[in-house]
Amino acid sequence: MKIRRFTGLVAASAATALVLAACGGSSDDDNGGDDDDTSQTDGAGGDSPDDDPDAPGGDAEGLNESTQISLGWNQHFYEYNGNTETGNAASNNNILHLMNNGFAYFNEELEFVPNEEFGTMELADDGVTATYTIADGVTWSDGTPVSAVDVLLQWAATSGHLNTVEAETDEEGEVTNQDELDAGVYFNGTSPTVAYFQPTPEISDDYTTLTATLSEPFADWQFQLASGFVPAHVVAMRALDIDDPQEALDTLVEAIQTNDTEVLSPVSQFWNEGFQFDGALPDDELLYLSNGAYLLTEISGEEYVVLTANPDYTGSQAATFETVTVRFNGDPNALVDAMENQEIAVVSPQATSDLLTRVEGLGEPYSFTQEDTATYEHIDLAQNNEGPFDPATYGGDAETARNVREAFLRVIPRQEILDQLVIPLNPEAEIRNSQTQVPGSPSYDEIVEANGMTSYDEPDVEAATALLEEAGVETPIEVRFMYDTANSRRSNTYQLLASAYEESGLFTLVDAGSTDWGSLLADTTVYDAALFGWQSTSTGATNSQASFYTEGINNFYGYSNPEVDALWDEIATTVEPEDQAPLLGEMEAHLVNDAFGLVLYQHPGLTAWNSDVVEEITPITMAPTIFWNYYEWTPGGAATAS
Numbered sequence: 001m002k003i004r005r006f007t008g009l010v011a012a013s014a015a016t017a018l019v020l021a022a023c024g025g026s027s028d029d030d031n032g033g034d035d036d037d038t039s040q041t042d043g044a045g046g047d048s049p050d051d052d053p054d055a056p057g058g059d060a061e062g063l064n065e066s067t068q069i070s071l072g073w074n075q076h077f078y079e080y081n082g083n084t085e086t087g088n089a090a091s092n093n094n095i096l097h098l099m100n101n102g103f104a105y106f107n108e109e110l111e112f113v114p115n116e117e118f119g120t121m122e123l124a125d126d127g128v129t130a131t132y133t134i135a136d137g138v139t140w141s142d143g144t145p146v147s148a149v150d151v152l153l154q155w156a157a158t159s160g161h162l163n164t165v166e167a168e169t170d171e172e173g174e175v176t177n178q179d180e181l182d183a184g185v186y187f188n189g190t191s192p193t194v195a196y197f198q199p200t201p202e203i204s205d206d207y208t209t210l211t212a213t214l215s216e217p218f219a220d221w222q223f224q225l226a227s228g229f230v231p232a233h234v235v236a237m238r239a240l241d242i243d244d245p246q247e248a249l250d251t252l253v254e255a256i257q258t259n260d261t262e263v264l265s266p267v268s269q270f271w272n273e274g275f276q277f278d279g280a281l282p283d284d285e286l287l288y289l290s291n292g293a294y295l296l297t298e299i300s301g302e303e304y305v306v307l308t309a310n311p312d313y314t315g316s317q318a319a320t321f322e323t324v325t326v327r328f329n330g331d332p333n334a335l336v337d338a339m340e341n342q343e344i345a346v347v348s349p350q351a352t353s354d355l356l357t358r359v360e361g362l363g364e365p366y367s368f369t370q371e372d373t374a375t376y377e378h379i380d381l382a383q384n385n386e387g388p389f390d391p392a393t394y395g396g397d398a399e400t401a402r403n404v405r406e407a408f409l410r411v412i413p414r415q416e417i418l419d420q421l422v423i424p425l426n427p428e429a430e431i432r433n434s435q436t437q438v439p440g441s442p443s444y445d446e447i448v449e450a451n452g453m454t455s456y457d458e459p460d461v462e463a464a465t466a467l468l469e470e471a472g473v474e475t476p477i478e479v480r481f482m483y484d485t486a487n488s489r490r491s492n493t494y495q496l497l498a499s500a501y502e503e504s505g506l507f508t509l510v511d512a513g514s515t516d517w518g519s520l521l522a523d524t525t526v527y528d529a530a531l532f533g534w535q536s537t538s539t540g541a542t543n544s545q546a547s548f549y550t551e552g553i554n555n556f557y558g559y560s561n562p563e564v565d566a567l568w569d570e571i572a573t574t575v576e577p578e579d580q581a582p583l584l585g586e587m588e589a590h591l592v593n594d595a596f597g598l599v600l601y602q603h604p605g606l607t608a609w610n611s612d613v614v615e616e617i618t619p620i621t622m623a624p625t626i627f628w629n630y631y632e633w634t635p636g637g638a639a640t641a642s
Contacts, residue, residue, distance in 0.1 A: 067635045068323035069614050071626070072335040072347040076302040076328040080275035080288050081230050083158055085188040087275070090623050091328075093228075097624045098307055098324060099290040101317065102227025103132065106622055108629070110441045110539050112222060117315045118146075118291075121226065127217040127575055130197070132210040132225060140231050140289040141310060144245045148203050148210035149253055151225055153232040155201055155212065156256045156264075157271050160190035164261055185264045188272045193542070194224045200257055207249065217573040219580055220540035230275065234286045239270035293319045293631060302328055317631040321614075324630070333358070336608070339366070345613035348626045351425050351606035352488075359608045365636070368608035370426040372439065372621045375533040377493075379412065380597035381405050382524035384558025388477045389528060403471040405595035408479065408507060408529070410464035413500045414457055418601050420496065421489050425604035431457055432599045435588055436544040438621055439602055443539075443581035450585025452592045453599070461504045468506060476501075476508040482520065482527035485513040490531055493600075522556050533603060538622070541571050541580040548591060557596075564590045612636045 077095045079087035101118045114120065119134040138146040156162050165184035168177045175181070201212035214221060236248035240263065255263035275287055279301040282288065288296045293313050298306035304327040309319035329335050332349030336358050339347050349355060351370075359368045381389045383401065389408070391401040414431050422429045430439065433453040437444045448454065468475055481497070483490040494513065501507040512527045520526055534547070534554075545568050546552040550560040567587040574580050591597075607626055609617045615634040619626045 067321045068325065069321045069346070069633070069635075070304075070325040070327055070344040072327050072329060072338060072344040072349070074328070074330050074332070074335070074349070077299065077305050077326070078277055078279075080277065081189075081271065082228050083154065083189040083230075084272055084275075086272075088189065090625075094624045094627045095296070095305060095307070095326065096228070097627050098294040098630055099288075099292050099296060100227075100229065101138075101292045101315065102229065104222065104226050106539075106620065106628070108618060108620055110438065110620065110622060112539070115317075117317075121222060123221060123575065128214040130212045130214065130221055130225075132212070134208050137314070138291060139312070140233075140291050141295060141312065142231075142245075142286060142289055144231065144233050145207075146229070146291050147207040147232070147249065149207050149232040149249045150229040151210045152201060152203055152256060153235060153252065153271070154225055154229055155194060155197060155210075157187040157268070158189050158191045158194040159197060160187070160192075160195050161198055161200070162256070162259060162264055163187060163190065163268075182269065183265065185261050185268050186272070187268045191224075193218075193220065196221070197224065200259075203253060203257075207253075217575055218542075219572050219574050220538070220542050221575070223538050223540050230271070231286070231289050234289065235267060235270055235274065237286070238274055238284075239266040293317055294324060304328060320631060320633050321635065336362075339608060339610065342610065345610040346607070346617055346626060347609075348605065348607045348619060351604050353424055356425055356606060359606065362608070365610055365612040366608055367611045367617075368606065369617075369619065370428070371605045371607065371619055372426065372429070372602035373605040374438070374622050374625070375535045375603040376432050376438075377531070377533050377600040377603060378435075378597060379409075379529055379531050379600065380557055381408065381529050381595070382527065382557045385524040385528065387524075387528040388479055390558070394471075394473075400471045400473070402595055403467040404473060404477065407464035407467040407471075408477075409456060409595055409598045410460045410467070411500055411504050411506060412456065412598055412600075413459050413496060414598070414600055416500075417493055417496055421492055422601050422604050425606065429601060429604060432602050433457075435548070435591055435596075435599055436541075436584055438539065440621065441539040442577065443584065446581045447585045447588055450582070451588035453588070456598055459500065461506070464504065464506055475506050477506065478508050478510050480510045480512040480526070480528045481531070482512040482514060482517055482529070483531040484515065484517045486515045493531060524556060524558070541574070541577070541584060542568070545572065548587075548596070559594070559596055561590055561594055564594075610636070 073091060073094065075089065075091035077091055079092050080096070081087045082093045082096050101115060103119050103121045104112050104114050107113045117135060118138055119132065122131045132148060132151050134146055134148055140146060163185055165180050165186050167175050167181060170176055196214050196218045197212045198215050199213065201210050203210050232252055233245040233248045236242060236252040237245065240248065240251060242248040242251060251263065252267065254260065255267065277299060279299065281296070281299050290296065290310055293310055294307035295310045296305065297308045304325055307324045309322050327338065327344055329338070332355055335347045335349045336355065338344045340362060383390050386392050389401055389405045391398040394400040418429060418431055432439055433448045434444055434451065437447055481494065483494050485491060498509045501509050514520060517532060521530060547554040548559065548564055549555060549568050550565050564587055567583055571580055571583045571587065574583060602621065605619065607617060607619045613636045615636055616629065616632045617626060618629060620628050
C-alpha cells in the first residue's frame, strides 16, 4: 500500500505533545483551526456519574429505546485504529469514543479521571513501575475478554522499540522504501513518550495484568497506554491467519516477548492498515468491535455513520439514546442548514460572526453555547535566520537581540485583538497567559501567577522604545510576518498588528502571509515572526516540551536556554502534579524573560443543539469536545414524548 509519511509536525502528536492546528470543527479556520489530522491522542471521556446513581445514563436502565439523535461533524469517519499515522484524527476518535472505553478520561474540569470499571493504572513507590490491570467482565463485542494483551500490543506498536526499519521520504513526503517497510517490522504510530517504557513489559499468565517499567520517572506516565486500544486477538488472527482467539493472543504475546520479527512483520502491517474502511462497514465484523456503550452498525460513504446501543455493555457510561447518527459535511453553513431542517440535532461548526448570527436567529427550541476550543493562537519569533530577532544580526550580542524581541512583543495589542476578533464569538473569552496550559486546567492560575506574561496584556510603546534605545538599533525595524492568508481572522489580526506597529514607529511589518504557512514553519529563512495555532491534546506537564526544548521537534526558531532544558528534564521526571506546576511556572518565566513569543487567546467555538431532541450538551476544550459526555445526554421533551 502506498502511504505518505507525515512531517515532524504531525508526528509530534504523541500523547503529550502539541499538534499543529489545521482544518477542524469548532474553529474559524479553513486550514488553521482545530486539527482534524492529529487530534485526540489521550484517553478522553467525561465526568463519571458513579457518585450520582440518578444521573442520566448512570446505568443501562437510563436508555430510552425509542430515542435517536443525529449530530453533525466536518470530516467523515474512515479508520478504526486511532493510533496509526493515518488514523489519528478527531473524526475517527470521536466515533471510537462512543464505542470503546479505557483506563481514564478527561472530565469537564479537564481532570484525568480513573475509570476503574475498565481497570486500574498504578505507579509503584519506586516511581518507575506501572501496573495496568483489566477489571473483571470487560469484553469486546464478540465475547472475547478485553485483556492486558491489548495494552501490550499498544506498547509494541507505539513505543517504537520493536521497529526494525523506519520510513524514508522524499521532499514531498512520499515514502521511498516501501519494500523495506513491508519486509521488516514497522508500526507507523510510534510515540516518543510511550518509548519511556522499556524494556518489554511483563504480562500475567491470565493476561489480566501488564507491568511496564519506565527507563526513568516520567511526569506524564498516566497518559500513556491509557486508552485507544484495538483488539489484539483480531490483529493476530487476521495478520497470522489464526482462527482461535486464544491461540492468536498466545502467539502474539510470545512474538512480542521474544521479538520474533517473522511474526511481528505481518502484525505491524495489519495494525497499520487492517482497520482502514473504504466508505462502508467491512464484511468482517471483527474489524469494528466495541467494549463500550455503542456498536458501529452502518457506514454510508462519507455521508454518515450509525451507532446503536450495545446491549451487552453494563458500565455506568451507558447509552441514553438507542441510536446515534453522525452526519458529515465540511461546510459549516450546510451543517446549520441541516439543523434548521431538523436533520441533525447537534452541530459544532467553524465559528464565524456570520454563522453566530445565523444560530442566534434560529430561536426556539434551539440552544447554543460559545466556548473555548482546544486550539490557542500565538506569535513566535525566529532566532536562527539572521533576521531582526537573531543574535547573529548583532555580532552575536544575545542581549541586544533579546531587547529587540521584547520591544516587538510589547507593541502587540492583545486586548484589542481579543475585543475585536474573539469577544463577538465568545463574550467570556480572556487573554491566554500560559504557553503550556489550557485556561481552566488545574495548574493554569498558578503558572500564570509565576510567569509574568500578564505584563503584556496591554501594549507599552514607551517601554518598547526604551528597549530599542538601549539596544542602539535604528528604527523602524522591518519584520517579515507570516500568517495564513486564507484565514479571515488571521488576516484581520495581521491588519491590527500592522497598524499598531506603524503607529509606534518602531517596526514595519512586511507581509509574508501564505496559504502554505504550515509547510513553511520549519523554514525560518522566509519569515521572522509567525502567527498560528497549536492544539492541546492533554493537560500533561510535558505537553509543550517539544516547542521549547533545544532542537525540540516543534522548536523551529533556534531557541535554546540551558536552564529551560534543565527544568524540562526535571518536569519530565516529576511525577506528582502538585510538584509540576511550580517548575512549569519557573520554566515559563524564562520564556517570558527571553521574549520567546506571546500567546494571544484560546480559539472560540460554537455549539448549537435542538433542546426538543437533546439536553446536557456541554462541550469541553479538549477532544472529543461535544462527544465527551454522551452518557449524560438527556432526550429532550419532544424526543421523550415521541
